[in-house]
Structure formats: structure tokens, C-alpha cells
Amino acid sequence: MLFANGKIVTIGEDIQPSPDTDVYDIHEKHVVPGYIAPLTQIGLVEIGAVKQTRDYSETGDINPNVRANVSYNPDSELIPVTRSNGVLIANSVPLSGLIAGQSSCMMMDGWTWEDATLNHPTALHLNWPDMRLNFSKTAKKKEKQQREAYQKKLREIDRLIRDTRAYHLRTTQKERKAEQKQETDLRLAALTPYFVEQQQIIVRADDVRQIEAAVLWADKYDLKITISGGRDAWRLPELLVKHNVPVILQHVQTTPRRRFEPVHTPYRTPALLQQEGVKFCLSTDQGYPFNGHVRTLPNEAMRAAAWGLAKAEALRSITLSTAEILGVDKRVGSLEPGKDATFFITNDPPLQITTNPIKAYIMGREVDLGDRQKMLYEKYKEKYRRQGRLE
Numbered sequence: 001m002l003f004a005n006g007k008i009v010t011i012g013e014d015i016q017p018s019p020d021t022d023v024y025d026i027h028e029k030h031v032v033p034g035y036i037a038p039l040t041q042i043g044l045v046e047i048g049a050v051k052q053t054r055d056y057s058e059t060g061d062i063n064p065n066v067r068a069n070v071s072y073n074p075d076s077e078l079i080p081v082t083r084s085n086g087v088l089i090a091n092s093v094p095l096s097g098l099i100a101g102q103s104s105c106m107m108m109d110g111w112t113w114e115d116a117t118l119n120h121p122t123a124l125h126l127n128w129p130d131m132r133l134n135f136s137k138t139a140k141k142k143e144k145q146q147r148e149a150y151q152k153k154l155r156e157i158d159r160l161i162r163d164t165r166a167y168h169l170r171t172t173q174k175e176r177k178a179e180q181k182q183e184t185d186l187r188l189a190a191l192t193p194y195f196v197e198q199q200q201i202i203v204r205a206d207d208v209r210q211i212e213a214a215v216l217w218a219d220k221y222d223l224k225i226t227i228s229g230g231r232d233a234w235r236l237p238e239l240l241v242k243h244n245v246p247v248i249l250q251h252v253q254t255t256p257r258r259r260f261e262p263v264h265t266p267y268r269t270p271a272l273l274q275q276e277g278v279k280f281c282l283s284t285d286q287g288y289p290f291n292g293h294v295r296t297l298p299n300e301a302m303r304a305a306a307w308g309l310a311k312a313e314a315l316r317s318i319t320l321s322t323a324e325i326l327g328v329d330k331r332v333g334s335l336e337p338g339k340d341a342t343f344f345i346t347n348d349p350p351l352q353i354t355t356n357p358i359k360a361y362i363m364g365r366e367v368d369l370g371d372r373q374k375m376l377y378e379k380y381k382e383k384y385r386r387q388g389r390l391e
Helices: 078-083 143-172 186-195 208-221 237-242 265-276 290-306 311-316 320-326 372-386
Strands: 002-004 007-010 030-033 035-040 087-092 099-102 104-107 117-119 124-127 201-205 225-229 247-249 280-282 343-346 357-362
Touching (some): 035 290, 143 186, 208 225, 208 237, 265 280
Parallel strands (some): 035 087
Antiparallel strands (some): 087 104
16 A cells, blocks of 8 residues: 555555655555544543533533534543544534534644644534433423423424524525625524535434434434434334434443343444444444543444444444544545545454554554553553563
8 A cells, every 4th residue: 555645545466666665564464444433522621520621511502603623632641542542533522502513523643623623514413302201209390391391492493493594595695785784693604504505413312212303303304414322223223214314323332221121232233223224333422431432432343243243344333434424434434545544554453352553644644652551551560670570
């Protein structure tokens, strides 16, 4: 494989490099596209217990104008840890409120947030209102109040769609009088690409009722959505296929939601979606304490492969499938001429718990695979070496 200026030039057996080309022998080694984490708060949080380091949430329920990449911290200690396990691209996502904001695809290397940004915006993130009812005696609200709370949030979303489309019409038509000119509304302007121009909206929905309601809502307003979370997605694959709705699947390495479900239900969900023809990719869970464990993304694919998903599909679910869903497949996700030279090299096959990158490249730049954990390992190993307990 020959790459130059950050791009893959050619892949083949008869490449004749020029004399000034750096050559690395990868005989009997494995070259793997960089893993892509689709739902993270990488760069937006450092220590979950310290409020001052949490930049993924904003005040208020409606924040479509929030951009993740401008808050991205390229000096976060979590980035090298994530990168050292082959996760070279991460989609940083705001979390709070009904409409959380716009996510950004970030490379795990760069001096500034501008350097690290692969693509912005990736999508608008909408947290679908909870539809579960609490019938217990300790419930803070009665059933009627709970239903009204859900309907109120739904009406708020519908109102935003109407206001955004009216705002777009108002700002694009020719005005005859200066006093009739539409004043800029940052929130409605931020919603226009999604509610008018059909750019991607990622809707967080886990419960089967949430997923169904979100898909039918998108169909009603002719919107392009992707379901994130998707814990119950295996229950209605026909609906997802019919409306061509992809799923960013989380909760693979967890326990079932319901007592009557088999314990392996989350493990088998990727294979079930694959069998039914649902387009999906895998993600680690979001929020505390998972923000510091994005490096475990390949473990999600390993678990899925152990429970029925073909290994090739498991690898695809954290590389090319993710890139396609996030809209960056023209640059990353696979090793093809013309794409970014973002990949890593291993001695062993990918998706094995003992496999670690020995070299990694992001846009053709070799990146440091050291991190804080490795530094501490070497530091305390030296203690025992000096005591003569290690060679």
C-alpha cells in the first residue's frame, strides 16, 4: 500500500516506490482501517466527577446551535488512550436536553480543534422523550401527568419543525420592504439543514415504543433519521428496513432490560439486525463512566462476533458501516485508493482481545501510541526492576 500527502495512492503487489519513499515491511502483519466510535464525548469531558471539565451539556432543552468541535480539547488525556487501541476517529456528541446540538467527527490527533475536525456537522442529536410510565407508589407524577409531559415535549418538537420551515421560507423569499426582513434566529437557522434540507438527525431511542414513534414521526415530516441506542431495535426490524432507518447500536455488553428476556439478548442483537437486513454499526455506551472507555469499542464487535455475527461484518460494524452512517465513508472506513491514509498495523488479526496496534497513521501521519496508562506501567515496573524482582 502506497500513500502520500495523507491519501492512499494505490494498493497492490507490484508497487515500485521512489528512492526517497519510506518503506515499512508489513509481511505477515495486518493492516486495519482505523476504528470509528460513533457516539462519544471524547474531547468534551475529562473527569466526569468534575463539573468544570464537562462541556457536553448546555442549559435549556433546545440547543440545536451547539457545536461539538469548537469545545473539543485536543490535549485530553483520554485521546491517546483511545487512539492506542486503534480507535482513530470519534464522533463527539453533545448530550443534554431535548435537542442536544450538532456532533462533529474528530480525528484522534491534532494541535487544535480545527486540525482534528474530520467533518462538521455530522448530525443533529435529538433525545426522544421517555414513553415509559411509572405506576409505582413512589412515582412523583400521576399517570395522566406523565402522559401530558410526553405529549408536551412532542408538541414542542412539532412546533420547532413548523417554525423552522416558516423561518426558512421567510428568509429565502425576496422582501419588498426593509421592515419585513426576517431577523436572524440562531436556533431556527441551525435547525434548517435538518428540518428543511433533510440532513441527518440522530434520534436517541431505546424502548420499542420510542423507536416506533420516532420512525413514524420522521416519515410524517419527511425527515432523515438514524436511531441511536436501539436496545429494542431487534423487536421491529421490518419497520426499520421499510423506512430505511439505520441504527447506531449500543448496550451490546450489558444485561437485558426485561426479566423474561434471555441473558444473551444484547449479545445477539447485532446478528439479529444483520439477518433482517437492518443497516447498523456498533458503539460504546455514552456518559459516565463510559467516556474514558471508548478504547473498548473493538470489544463490542468481539462480543457480537462471538454470538453469531460474522467476523467480517463485526469488523465492518466499527469501520465502514460506521463511516457510511456518519457520512464520512468517502474519506475513512476502508482501505481504498483516494481515501485518507487512516489505519493501524498489528501483528495479530483484529478483534482479538490480545491484539494491539504496533503502528498507527492518521491522514498519513504516524501517531504516537503511548498514553498515560503505558507511562504509569513503565514507571512502576522500574520500581520492581530496581529491586531485582524484574529483569
